[in-house]
Amino acid sequence: MTRLSTSIADLVRTPLVVALSLILALLLLGELLSPGFASSSQIMRLLIVASILGVVAAGQNLVILGGREGIDLSVGGVVSLSAVIAGNMMQGSDAGIIPAILACLATGAFFGLLNGLGVTLLRIPPLIMTLGMLGVLQGLLVVVRSGIPSGLAAPGLARFVTQPFLFGVPGMIWLWGAIGVLMALLLRRTLFGYRVYAIGSNENAARMAGVPADLIRISLFVLSGMFAAVAGFCIIGYAGSSFSNVGAQYMLPSIIAVVLGGTPLSGGKGGYTGTMAGAVLLIVLQSILTTLNIEEAGRQFAFGATLLVLMLFYGRGKALRG
Amino acid sequence: MSMPQSTSRQRSVFERFPFIPALGILVALLILNGIAEPRSMSYGAITGLIKTYLALMFLAVAQSFVVFSADIDLSVGAILSLVNVVVVVLIERLGGGPDSVLLACLVGVLVGTLAGVFNGLVVVGLRLQPIVATFATGIVFTGLALWVLPVAGMPVPQAFWRTYGGRIFEIPFVFYVVILLAVFIWLAVRTKYIIELMAVGDNRLAAYQSGLPVTRIRIKAFALCGLLSAFAALCIIGDTASGDPVVGNAMTLYSVAAVVLGGTALSGGSGSLLGSAIGALILGLINSFVFFAGVSSEWQNFAQGVAVLVALMAGVLVTRRISK
Known part of the structure; x- marks a missing residue:
């Protein structure tokens, strides 16, 4: 009986379960506050927005899992830059989709590679390396934008992202689901995945066991850049x-x-399924605050305060005593 | 560890003065600026540079305290914005006389310090990860700032920015503030507190086991960070002469960059307050050099970004080489 109750208590404390129950509670709350909040079309819209954040978070998740204070602040810059590159290359025509996605992926991979090389070969702390890279990318954004004023999405891409694609669900959400499955397989079923956790939890031990830690870490940053580019x-x-x-x-x-x-930001633990729930949770929370029809000040205040409360549910640090 | 005599002497010099590499970069940039545009080294131009970057200098020194204890504060920009609007709105409400300006500034400093204490209680008391927790508190502070003043624009009395941009005894007012900051740093690095702070940053558990009040020391660092961010806000008001609820938000990451450029490791336990202030000036000089070197306007941001990245990387490598 005690064992059953502890295992239930453990399950309830699983981040994924916490996030999912909070999402459900927020959806219910939203439906109560403004009927139609949790309608299927509205949920689809929320999921599309969440999927974009979720794709960025996939790369972020990989870098963080790899440990050694892994973090990627440059994702914001890659997202902006690849959005502009994509727009400029497509110019509203479907023929531009393939070249555009290839250009975006190459851009993301290139800057991810630079991050990875700086972090591994020169052992620059990831926060500093990617912070500096963010500045470079924002500068590049100015250069690219001043060439062509503003690009347009190809109609095919706009349809894929916003319109029902299969079983009434937009392609973007399918894509995110596929990324979720692939990430789970990558992390749990491949040698690469095991090695990511290995370097994330104890890099020295992993190195001694023959894990090419630098190579893995570089590829994590490359993947992070590519995910940000896709987003x-x-x-x-x-x-x-x-x-x-x-x-x-x-x-x-x-x-x-x-x-x-x-x-946790210390790496080595966790996975992408929880992150997907985390992304949905963030977007649902923001959306509820928008629905509430309060002014910007109250919305920001409530968002920040709720985030702080939410964080209390997750891996807090250990107390120094005991 | 056996080390050649000269290296260890070198090392002890750098250990005592970890800002030396930053000072070297600063001097090099001053020379480069002077070569690119001799007028950029004029008295007036230097005064202008300091006037613009004084806020970032304060913000960088503020950030240093939390970085020393191996924390980080991503809400400094939001604290700056909050104090900015609180002071500007209070001056307006109190009538705009000299008394009201003084009172408003005092309240502003108090608000900044309280915001810092709040950060400390959240990060240290609730044991949350500082990066994400101070990101969240920053959103809370931005909400408060928007509540105090929803849109940018309320002007401050002429006397305020006239003083900040003016001269006392023929010497620009901002130079006095720089001296004040230097005296603060000079005093701060001589306190027992800074040694304890470094000990906490170097090894939190060991510091705790040797009897240091780790929790109080870390919270105090956040409080000092809030206090100095408030001073940064006063500088911004002097420079921009108006209230803006998001004026400082973009400065947060620059404060981190300035700390790193100043020779402080983000892993905590070592570093230099003076270095951080120099780091802020380095960022300013990089920007002005790119401008004076004649980089076309659309490539300027990119050139600045690359230069800052290179300086950050060089800073990390040099600091590590020295401390090894």
Whole structure:
């Protein structure tokens, strides 16, 4: 009996369960406050917004899992830059989709590679390396934007992101689901995944066991850049055209989504399923605050305060005594 | 560990003065600026540079305290914004006389300090990760700032910015503030507190086991951070002469960059307050150099970004080489 109750208590404390129950509670609350909040079309819309944050958070999650203070502040810059690149290359024509996605992926991979090389070869702390890279990317954004004023999304991409694709669910959400499955497989079923956890929990031990830690860490940063690039590419499908520094609003929220999903910033523990729930939780929370029809000041205050309360549910640090 | 004599002597010099590499970069940038545009080294130009970057200098020194104890405060920009609007609105409400300005500034400093204490209680008391927790408290502070003044624009009395931009005994007012900051740093690094703070940052558990009140020391660092962010806000008011509920938010990451440029490791336990102030000036000089070097306007941000990244990386490498 005690064992059963402890295992239930453990289950209830699982970040994924916490996040899912909070999402449900918030949806109920939203429906009570404004009927129609939890309607299926509204939920679809929420999921589309969450999926973009979720894709950024996938890369962030990988980098954080890899440990050694892994964090990627440059994702915001990559998202903005690839949104502009995508818009400029598509110019509203479907023929531009493939070149645009390839260009975005290459851009993300390139800057991720630079981050990874700085962090491994020169052993620059990830926070500093990616903070500096963020400045470079924001500068590059100015250069790229001044060439062509503003690009347009290809109609095919806009349809894929916003319109029902299969079983009434937009392609973007399918894509996110597929990324979720792939991430779970990658992390739990492949050698690469095991090695990510290995370097994240104890890098020295992993190195002694022959894990090529630097190579793995570099590929985590490359993947992070590529995920951010995919998100930037999809944003333009959602918004229709590129606008300035759209990625800034994803930088820290992508980290929050990872933390709310149960991956501690120290790395080595957690996974992407929780992060997906964390991303949905963040978006549902923001959406409820928008629905409440209070002014910006109250909305920000409530958002910050709720985040603080939510964080109390997750891996708090150990007390120094005992 | 056996080390050649000269290296260890070098090392002890750098250990006592960890801002030396930053000072070197600063001097190099001053020379580069002077070569690119001799007028940029004029008395007036230097005064202008300090006037613009004084707020960031305060903010960088503020950030240093929490970084020393191996924490980080991503809400400093939001605290700056909050204090900015509180002071500006209070001056307006109290009638705009000299008394009201003084009172408003005092309240502003108090608000900043309280915001810092709140951060400390949240991060240390509730044992949350500082990066995410101070991001959240920053949103709370931004909410408060928007409540105090929803849109940017309320002007401050002429006397305020006239003083900040003016001269006393023929010497620009901002130079006195710089001296004040220098005296503060000079006093701060001689306190027992800073040694305890470094000990906590170096090894929290060991500090606790040797009997240091770790919790109180860390909360105090956040409080000092809030206090100095409030002074940064007063500088911003002097520079911009108006209230803006989000004026400081973009400065948060620059404060972190300035701390790193100043030779302080984010892992805590070592570093230099003076270095952080120098780091803020380095950021300013990089920007002005890119401008004076004739980089076309659309490439300026990129060139600045690259230069800052290179300086950050060089700073980390040099600091590590020295402390090894």
